[in-house]
Amino acid sequence: MKNTCPLLFCCAIFTLTTNLVFADDTSPSRSDHIKAFNEAQRCFNSLVNTMAMRKTDCAKRALEAGRFIFEPDSLNIAALTYNYGNAIRKKGGRVEARKVLGQALELYEAIYGESSLEVINVLIDMGETRKVKAIAKKYFEKDSVEYADVLLRLSQSNMLGLKESSRYANWALEIYLEEEGIESYRTATASFQMGKVKFAQDKHKSAIPYLIGATKHPEVATFAHGWLVRAYGLTNQDDMASYHATQIGKSHEEERTDFVPIFIPRPDYPKHAQKSGVEGYAVIEFTISNEGRVTDIELVKESPESNGFGEEALKTGARLLYAPRFTDGVAEEVPGVRYKYSFKMAR
Numbered sequence: 603m604k605n606t607c608p609l610l611f612c613c614a615i616f617t618l619t620t621n622l623v624f625a626d627d628t629s630p631s632r633s634d635h636i637k638a639f640n641e642a643q644r645c646f647n648s649l650v651n652t653m654a655m656r657k658t659d660c661a662k663r664a665l666e667a668g669r670f671i672f673e674p675d676s677l678n679i680a681a682l683t684y685n686y687g688n689a690i691r692k693k694g695g696r697v698e699a700r701k702v703l704g705q706a707l708e709l710y711e712a713i714y715g716e717s718s719l720e721v722i723n724v725l726i727d728m729g730e731t732r733k734v735k736a737i738a739k740k741y742f743e744k745d746s747v748e749y750a751d752v753l754l755r756l757s758q759s760n761m762l763g764l765k766e767s768s769r770y771a772n773w774a775l776e777i778y779l780e781e782e783g784i785e786s787y788r789t790a791t792a793s794f795q796m797g798k799v800k801f802a803q804d805k806h807k808s809a810i811p812y813l814i815g816a817t818k819h820p821e822v823a824t825f826a827h828g829w830l831v832r833a834y835g836l837t838n839q840d841d842m843a844s845y846h847a848t849q850i851g852k853s854h855e856e857e858r859t860d861f862v863p864i865f866i867p868r869p870d871y872p873k874h875a876q877k878s879g880v881e882g883y884a885v886i887e888f889t890i891s892n893e894g895r896v897t898d899i900e901l902v903k904e905s906p907e908s909n910g911f912g913e914e915a916l917k918t919g920a921r922l923l924y925a926p927r928f929t930d931g932v933a934e935e936v937p938g939v940r941y942k943y944s945f946k947m948a949r
Contacts, residue, residue: 632670639667646685654693661686680709688727696761703728722752729761731770747788750777754792757799764803771795790819794826801829806836817849824853828864831923835865840895843923847894850925851933864894864925869918869943872910876947882906883944884915892933894926902940915943 642664649657665682672678687702707724714720717737725734738752750773756762757771775792782789793815800809810833816826827846834843847864875882888899899920904912919941926933 635667635670639664639671642667646689651692654689658686658689658693661689675709675712677709677713680706680713683709684724687724691727691760694760700728700761723755726752726755726759727761729759731756731762731766745777745780747777747781750774750781750788750792753777754788754795757792757795764799768796768799768803771799784815785818787819787821790816790822790826793818794822794829797826797829797833801833806833809833810837824850827853831865835867835921835923840921840923844893844895847923847925848933851894851928852931863922863941865921865923867918867921869914869945871945872914875909875911875945878909879947880906880909881946882909882911883942884911885940885942886915886919887938887940888919888922889935889937890924890926890939892926892935894924896920896922896924898937911943911945914945919943 642660645660646657646664649660651657661682665679665686668679668682672682683702683706687699687706690702691699703724707721707728710721710724711718717740719737719741722734722737725737734752734756738749742749742752753770753774757767757774759767762770771792775789775796778786778789778792793812797809797812797816800806800812810830813826813830813833817823817830827849830846831843831850834840834846843865850864874880882905884904885902886899887902888896891897896919899916901912901916904915922941924939927936928934
């Protein structure tokens with residue numbers, strides 16, 4: 603998905619190019635710091651947010667090297683500090699993230715001034731909702747899409763509780779619907795955010811209408827269909843889950859990747875094996891129908907045998923859902939697909 607943060611609000615993130623040269627510098631130690639900085643920045647920019655540990659390490663190394671290159675009160679150090687604090691936040695370290703982001707905030711405020719738009723992203727990532735709303739009200743009308751952009755960014759911050767996230771996402775959604783209509787990218791993004799928050803609250807049925815709304819824009823639709831497969835699957839509406847699995851298959855017609863289920867129901871642990879403390883696994887083989895459903899399911903192997911692992915795998919595996927394969931617009935059956943269920947005791 604594209605970045606929903608409007609350009610006006612995005613903090614300036616300085617990145618040195620990989621071929622950076624300081625022509626007037628011959629100091630080996632400075633050259634080493636420049637090399638270390640460029641390597642760390644390349645590392646940071648190449649990683650996605652799902653690689654939180656590595657991304658945090660790269661951001662930290664970039665900041666440490668940057669302190670030997672840039673002035674301590676420069677915009678570059680502010681941006682590098684923000685990168686590091688934000689990486690910690692995405693890793694889940696809230697207390698440490700607030701400390702580092704607070705350092706970045708002080709630098710940005712010294713450069714741009716308090717209550718400036720340039721500090722709003724840092725405040726959002728710190729969960730400072732009152733300050734964020736105060737700045738937004740200073741610059742934007744409360745019913746404008748720009749104000750809604752701020753509310754949506756607040757909702758997406760993991761520094762807020764689910765109740766607050768839901769309130770801000772819904773507020774933004776109402777503004778987008780009024781100003782841009784149901785098919786706009788902003789409306790779909792806010793609707794998707796509402797669906798995800800409801801999902802996080804285990805309100806799967808309540809999430810469905812919002813996720814359907816998110817399918818109205820093509821750039822959000824694929825993500826929304828994936829969540830709808832899960833929502834319908836968890837509420838035992840397999841026909842609707844299959845429909846949205848098919849939509850995902852259509853959108854990836856040109857891709858030829860290994861088949862990975864998009865809805866995986868959890869099997870029950872066989873009671874006898876659980877009481878005996880026995881762990882094991884079962885491998886099933888089946889055909890993926892043109893609707894993404896499992897047919898012709900068979901047990902290939904279970905280990906150890908006679909502990910119920912195969913039976914549970916067959917029962918639960920029948921509800922697996924895949925994005926069906928499409929060729930020239932026609933869904934195809936795919937035989938000989940295997941899936942392994944592992945049964946392990948809680949530690």
